[in-house]
Amino acid sequence: MSDRLYIFDTTLRDGEQSPGATMNLEEKVRLARQLETLGVDIIEAGFPAASQGDFEAVQAIARAVKDVRVAALCRALPRDIDRGWEAIKDAAHPRIHTFLATSEIHMTHKLRKSREEVLVMAEAAVRHAASLCPDVEFSAEDASRSDWEFLATVCEVVIRAGAKTVNIPDTVGYAQPFEFGELIAYLLKTVPNAGEAVFSVHCHNDLGLAVANSLSAIRAGARQAEVTLCGIGERAGNASLEELVMALHTRHELYQIDCGVKTRQLYPSCRRLSQIIGQPIAPYKAIVGPNAFAHESGIHQDGMLKNPLTYEIMTPESVGRTGTDMVIGKHSGSHAIKAKLTEMGYALDDQQLATVFAAVKELADKKERIFDEDVEALVLEMVYRRRDKYRLKDMTVFSGTGGVPPHAALVLDIMDGEAVLEEKRHSAFGEGPIDALFKCIADITGIHPRLDRYQVNAITGGTDAQGTVTVRIEDKGKKSVGRGTNEDILVASAMAFINALNRLEKMREEKEECPTL
Ligand code: KIV
Ligand code: ZN
Numbered sequence: 001m002s003d004r005l006y007i008f009d010t011t012l013r014d015g016e017q018s019p020g021a022t023m024n025l026e027e028k029v030r031l032a033r034q035l036e037t038l039g040v041d042i043i044e045a046g047f048p049a050a051s052q053g054d055f056e057a058v059q060a061i062a063r064a065v066k067d068v069r070v071a072a073l074c075r076a077l078p079r080d081i082d083r084g085w086e087a088i089k090d091a092a093h094p095r096i097h098t099f100l101a102t103s104e105i106h107m108t109h110k111l112r113k114s115r116e117e118v119l120v121m122a123e124a125a126v127r128h129a130a131s132l133c134p135d136v137e138f139s140a141e142d143a144s145r146s147d148w149e150f151l152a153t154v155c156e157v158v159i160r161a162g163a164k165t166v167n168i169p170d171t172v173g174y175a176q177p178f179e180f181g182e183l184i185a186y187l188l189k190t191v192p193n194a195g196e197a198v199f200s201v202h203c204h205n206d207l208g209l210a211v212a213n214s215l216s217a218i219r220a221g222a223r224q225a226e227v228t229l230c231g232i233g234e235r236a237g238n239a240s241l242e243e244l245v246m247a248l249h250t251r252h253e254l255y256q257i258d259c260g261v262k263t264r265q266l267y268p269s270c271r272r273l274s275q276i277i278g279q280p281i282a283p284y285k286a287i288v289g290p291n292a293f294a295h296e297s298g299i300h301q302d303g304m305l306k307n308p309l310t311y312e313i314m315t316p317e318s319v320g321r322t323g324t325d326m327v328i329g330k331h332s333g334s335h336a337i338k339a340k341l342t343e344m345g346y347a348l349d350d351q352q353l354a355t356v357f358a359a360v361k362e363l364a365d366k367k368e369r370i371f372d373e374d375v376e377a378l379v380l381e382m383v384y385r386r387r388d389k390y391r392l393k394d395m396t397v398f399s400g401t402g403g404v405p406p407h408a409a410l411v412l413d414i415m416d417g418e419a420v421l422e423e424k425r426h427s428a429f430g431e432g433p434i435d436a437l438f439k440c441i442a443d444i445t446g447i448h449p450r451l452d453r454y455q456v457n458a459i460t461g462g463t464d465a466q467g468t469v470t471v472r473i474e475d476k477g478k479k480s481v482g483r484g485t486n487e488d489i490l491v492a493s494a495m496a497f498i499n500a501l502n503r504l505e506k507m508r509e510e511k512e513e514c515p516t517l
Pocket of ligand 1: 016099139140141142167169170171172202204
């Protein structure tokens with residue numbers, strides 16, 4: 001008989017805390033819906049006490065999804081817990097997740113509290129949370145560097161106070177797999193009321209061991225794993241959802257554990273995240289990276305042709321990499337596009353569908369074959385960018401090897417919802433065409449951010465492929481990522497820069513001061 005593991009996804013909370021992964025409310029709701037489709041058990045939607053923007057995003061997610069638990073993270077303080085509860089109380093299945101550090105180093109230097117004080121605080125926080133919400137999780141922050149006996153006492157106390165899940169984080173990614181498994185086994189054996197709660201793990205990847213540590217803990221009896229899509233998260237990130245799930249799936253005979261994740265939704269989910277945060281998936285990323293199923297060497301290719309099992313421990317199809325890129329041409333109908341979008345997990349209404357269909361047709365006039373990635377890029381451009389403040393109307397760029405320095409001329413619409421408030425024109429010289437373009441945009445908007453990263457990728461093969469440009473900018477301590485896709489990489493560059501500025505504006509609207517965790 002297999003055991004059941006609960007998958008707790010924290011992409012929208014711990015993941016979103018990582019540099020460049022900030023999402024706006026609409027993007028968070030979109031990703032939450034995809035996580036629901038993926039089949040995770042719990043979505044940690046955010047940290048409502050951090051800011052008004054976080055509160056509203058958590059509340060919107062709590063109202064948008066139905067078949068999944070929605071957790072709100074709160075420090076072990078009554079006002080945080082009240083705020084967290086306010087944000088999730090409309091969820092079909094709400095969970096309050098409260099945390100407090102238990103290691104000597106955190107208690108002494110960060111909290112400035114004794115063990116006794118921490119015990120009292122943890123117990124009071126859980127009791128308060130349990131008086132509001134039937135489902136309470138407690139996390140002992142920095143558990144892996146805590147004294148084991150003290151940690152066991154904390155677990156006992158919070159379970160008695162009403163915690164249904166006790167989470168043991170490896171907050172700084174310090175643990176080693178054998179040691180972390182031993183810690184979980186110790187707690188399950190030592191904590192007298194351990195049987196009344198689910199033991200969970202939350203591993204960071206500072207030494208590259210987050211998934212290994214989680215698996216070791218699961219073998220030892222942990223039954224909830226806290227993970228993120230593509231492993232995004234603080235510093236080196238969190239345990240990667242797709243790697244953990246596929247390890248359990250591929251080596252089922254070893255673990256004998258099941259979870260509710262639909263493995264065929266793994267790739268679409270990671271792609272969705274990558275599109276939203278504007279960060280391409282790394283080539284060598286296990287399971288979902290572009291090279292994860294590519295066989296380059298002759299010996300491997302020969303083996304694969306004779307029997308795929310020679311070099312493939314799982315099929316690309318099993319993780320949702322269909323390999324059957326739709327080929328849409330000028331004559332494809334809207335039904336084909338609708339079917340494709342549904343398969344890719346997009347539920348668009350008729351008007352959105354008509355917009356995307358018209359854009360696909362327009363692209364088909366310029367490009368022989370339209371692939372999944374092209375359609376997805378159009379969905380993002382045409383459907384999900386509607387409330388932007390700045391919108392590119394027209395542009396011309398001059399560059400070459402001659403004596404005239406590169407320069408650009410640009411027309412930008414300043415929007416109020418769907419209405420154009422003002423049309424602004426500007427031209428500028430630059431060191432190169434991109435520099436000239438970005439100067440034009442910065443002068444028009446009055447925002448002159450520092451450009452941290454500029455990256456161009458062809459989204460499919462072929463010289464007529466669309467190019468995706470990703471930029472990362474920083475302005476007055478706020479970082480933002482933008483993305484643009486077009487057949488012309490200069491247009492894609494302008495779109496990416498404008499997108500980053502739009503996201504920066506939204507971030508400023510939605511976020512206030514964010515207390516550090
Ligand atoms: O890493 C950590 O300890 C956390 C807790 C808040 C669960 O993210
Ligand atoms: Zn964490």
